[in-house]
Amino acid sequence: DIVMTQSPDSLAVSLGERATINCKSSQSVLYSSNNKHYLAWYQQKPGQPPKLLIYWASTRQSGVPDRFSGSGSGTDFTLTISSLQAEDVAVYYCQQYYSSPRTFGQGTKLEIK
Amino acid sequence: EVQLVESGGDLVKPGGSLRLSCAASGFTFSNAYMSWVRQAPGKGLEWVGRIKSKTDGETTEYTAPVKGRFTISRDDSKNTLNLQMNSLKIEDTAVYYCTTGGKLFDHWGQGTLVTVSS
Numbered sequence: 001d002i003v004m005t006q007s008p009d010s011l012a013v014s015l016g017e018r019a020t021i022n023c024k025s026s027q028s029v030l031y032s033s034n035n036k037h038y039l040a041w042y043q044q045k046p047g048q049p050p051k052l053l054i055y056w057a058s059t060r061q062s063g064v065p066d067r068f069s070g071s072g073s074g075t076d077f078t079l080t081i082s083s084l085q086a087e088d089v090a091v092y093y094c095q096q097y098y099s100s101p102r103t104f105g106q107g108t109k110l111e112i113k
Numbered sequence: 114e115v116q117l118v119e120s121g122g123d124l125v126k127p128g129g130s131l132r133l134s135c136a137a138s139g140f141t142f143s144n145a146y147m148s149w150v151r152q153a154p155g156k157g158l159e160w161v162g163r164i165k166s167k168t169d170g171e172t173t174e175y176t177a178p179v180k181g182r183f184t185i186s187r188d189d190s191k192n193t194l195n196l197q198m199n200s201l202k203i204e205d206t207a208v209y210y211c212t213t214g215g216k217l218f219d220h221w222g223q224g225t226l227v228t229v230s231s
Contacts, residue, residue: 049223050150061219101174106157
């Protein structure tokens with residue numbers, strides 16, 4: 001199984017500042033035949049189901065604000081929120097869909113400083 | 114608008130069985146791969162399994178901890194996804210989410226709570 005490890009476990013950022021969450025996979029999630037990284041990011045607000053934010057490591061899902069961006073390659077990936085808004089308080093998860101079983105990171109809790 | 118509504122969650126004793134359902138609407142259910150993802154109280158997300166569309170063989174796949182105990186099925190005539198859970202263990206206690214997709218999960222229901230306790 002591919003193990004996904006996020007850092008940090010929790011993060012406090014001031015409103016308007018940048019938030020950065022890291023995700024590391026235990027093996028590459030790059031499929032060489034199409035040069036795509038099988039890596040997604042989800043946001044889960046309190047009391048709600050998760051919401052897909054980003055797939056293919058850097059493609060924003062329709063309707064997701066452009067302050068959210070994904071980057072990275074190979075085994076190291078980053079979710080960046082360029083200017084933190086109050087409504088971004090949530091737990092964020094990365095997930096690999098390169099192989100089965102699909103696996104998630106342990107989550108990063110993002111709060112306002 | 115895609116809607117997924119889970120039902121069937123309950124309190125059950127260890128060793129018992131439970132059947133969850135997910136009513137889908139707002140998309141062509143018969144063409145969709147569907148999955149179940151669970152979340153233990155206060156914990157992270159765990160993929161449970163998925164079922165392909167009928168045209169792709171309706172094959173299923175499961176995570177190791179539930180293999181042989183859980184069965185995913187679908188009824189395309191009713192736009193319904195099912196999860197039959199047998200030989201339930203305390204560690205199966207979780208909110209169970211129905212999702213669209215077999216690899217990444219682009220729509221989620223609100224979830225249904227399964228509690229396994231004596």
